[in-house]
Amino acid sequence: MNAHAPKPPLAMFPYRDRFPVEDKLREVPRSREEILAELTTVAAEEDKLGMSGKLSGSVYHGGHDHYDFLTEIYRLYAHANVLQRDMYPSATKMEGEIIAMTADMLHGECAEQVSGVVTTGGTESLINPMLVYRERGRIEKGITAPEVILPVTAHVALDKACHYFGIKVLHAPLADNWLVDVDWVAKNITANTVALVGSAGNYPHGLIDPITELGQLAMQHDIGLHVDGCLGGWLLPWGEGLGYDITPFDFRVPGVTSISADTHKYGYGLKGTSVLLYANPSLRHHQYFAYPTWPGGLYASPGMSGSRSGGIVAATWAALVTIGASGYRDIAADIFATAAKIKAGVNAIGELQVIGDPRFNVAFRSDVVDVYHVSDYLTSKGWRMNNLQLPPALHFCITRPNTKPGIAEQYLVDLQAAVEYAKHPPQPKARSGARYGLGAEPDGETKMIDAMAMGLDFMQSLPPRD
Numbered sequence: 310m311n312a313h314a315p316k317p318p319l320a321m322f323p324y325r326d327r328f329p330v331e332d333k334l335r336e337v338p339r340s341r342e343e344i345l346a347e348l349t350t351v352a353a354e355e356d357k358l359g360m361s362g363k364l365s366g367s368v369y370h371g372g373h374d375h376y377d378f379l380t381e382i383y384r385l386y387a388h389a390n391v392l393q394r395d396m397y398p399s400a401t402k403m404e405g406e407i408i409a410m411t412a413d414m415l416h417g418e419c420a421e422q423v424s425g426v427v428t429t430g431g432t433e434s435l436i437n438p439m440l441v442y443r444e445r446g447r448i449e450k451g452i453t454a455p456e457v458i459l460p461v462t463a464h465v466a467l468d469k470a471c472h473y474f475g476i477k478v479l480h481a482p483l484a485d486n487w488l489v490d491v492d493w494v495a496k497n498i499t500a501n502t503v504a505l506v507g508s509a510g511n512y513p514h515g516l517i518d519p520i521t522e523l524g525q526l527a528m529q530h531d532i533g534l535h536v537d538g539c540l541g542g543w544l545l546p547w548g549e550g551l552g553y554d555i556t557p558f559d560f561r562v563p564g565v566t567s568i569s570a571d572t573h574k575y576g577y578g579l580k581g582t583s584v585l586l587y588a589n590p591s592l593r594h595h596q597y598f599a600y601p602t603w604p605g606g607l608y609a610s611p612g613m614s615g616s617r618s619g620g621i622v623a624a625t626w627a628a629l630v631t632i633g634a635s636g637y638r639d640i641a642a643d644i645f646a647t648a649a650k651i652k653a654g655v656n657a658i659g660e661l662q663v664i665g666d667p668r669f670n671v672a673f674r675s676d677v678v679d680v681y682h683v684s685d686y687l688t689s690k691g692w693r694m695n696n697l698q699l700p701p702a703l704h705f706c707i708t709r710p711n712t713k714p715g716i717a718e719q720y721l722v723d724l725q726a727a728v729e730y731a732k733h734p735p736q737p738k739a740r741s742g743a744r745y746g747l748g749a750e751p752d753g754e755t756k757m758i759d760a761m762a763m764g765l766d767f768m769q770s771l772p773p774r775d
């Protein structure tokens with residue numbers, strides 16, 4: 310305990326002066342009523358931004374009656390452990406049906422024999438296939454120094470996976486159209502390459518890589534092609550039927566061997582699920598782990614996780630079956646229309662350039678103004694954009710709450726004013742920078758790593774125990 314450590318900024322810990330700090334278990338517990346009141350207050354305050362329609366990404370559905378229904382379902386199975394398959398066969402049924410519905414949407418009928426797993430989120434749905442392709446390379450081809458080629462725009466969880474599994478990453482640059490440079494990928498495939506990755510769409514710019522061309526390369530070299538559809542996998546399929554020009558990315562594209570699609574994003578489930586599909590069960594097999602001689606009993610598991618709540622499986626299943634194809638299509642229509650309006654509006658502002666040709670996640674940059682100053686101004690008007698780097702840019706990932714009437718129009722008015730502000734900012738250095746997951750934190754000195762360190766400092770600055 311360090312009683313003298315400086316207190317971290319109030320912005321990161323706004324409750325420290327409002328509510329008791331629970332740094333050790335109380336002998337006499339607090340009442341349920343008090344806790345319910347405390348968290349009801351906090352949750353309502355924190356929910357305001359997400360519900361306002363001024364937030365990029367993160368909150369995908371935003372309907373509280375939808376969330377109330379899903380939590381009602383969650384409640385029925387919150388305490389159930391999916392691991393205990395004999396006790397909860399309904400979880401097995403629901404998981405199987407979540408996988409089947411996702412596979413149907415992504416044209417699994419075109420795969421050899423589509424199979425899948427429900428994971429805890431996008432990151433796990435990217436970590437598993439990296440393990441699978443490493444194992445496939447090792448077992449089938451004797452590769453001991455595996456390599457994977459990722460577009461620089463591919464989600465960083467793939468780098469994390471390769472770091473965990475000792476896979477060398479080659480970062481493929483972008484071509485002039487902001488999509489992965491397929492020629493570079495072709496030239497850099499070696500005998501050690503176990504897989505390629507393409508995104509649909511990628512996190513920074515929302516763009517779909519040329520999956521057809523990547524599929525050709527994957528087939529030529531008999532290697533995997535994972536399509537990261539964590540973000541777009543549950544949204545883009547509806548665009549095609551609505552008449553939007555959507556680059557093919559699903560199992561209809563020859564050479565695609567796995568796809569991730571997050572049910573907790575545009576699948577409108579509660580946070581904590583994603584679907585990972587493989588073109589055949591033998592690929593999925595490489596992510597299984599079995600250990601027959603453990604004193605705890607013969608152990609076999611299909612993926613990373615051990616115990617998992619049945620609540621999240623049931624709630625995800627309930628989201629899919631109560632929204633239905635017509636519901637997903639209707640919401641997607643509003644999202645694509647709002648994104649098109651915002652894209653056109655950004656394009657009309659001479660100082661800004663939209664990156665590539667996005668459908669739902671509109672990123673833009675500038676050669677004239679510092680976009681982080683633009684971000685500062687938008688933050689002051691209540692918007693929370695995602696700030697990017699290399700190059701500096703902002704993106705507005707359109708979700709259902711952003712489709713409310715008037716939101717796009719107000720955004721474009723504020724964006725135009727933000728550009729004017731950025732031409733003559735009151736201080737030379739913008740307050741915001743690019744920090745994944747933190748939005749445009751209005752404190753230029755706060756780096757994500759600082760935030761983590763602050764968490765530790767905060768613990769150390771708690772009052773010493775007697």
Ligand SMILES: Cc1ncc(COP(=O)(O)O)c(C=O)c1O
Pocket residue numbers: 430431432433435464466508510511512537538539540541571
């Ligand atoms: C394209 C893409 N892939 C993967 C992820 C990681 O998903 P998660 O945050 O659920 O782990 C994200 C998150 O935004 C993403 O946009």
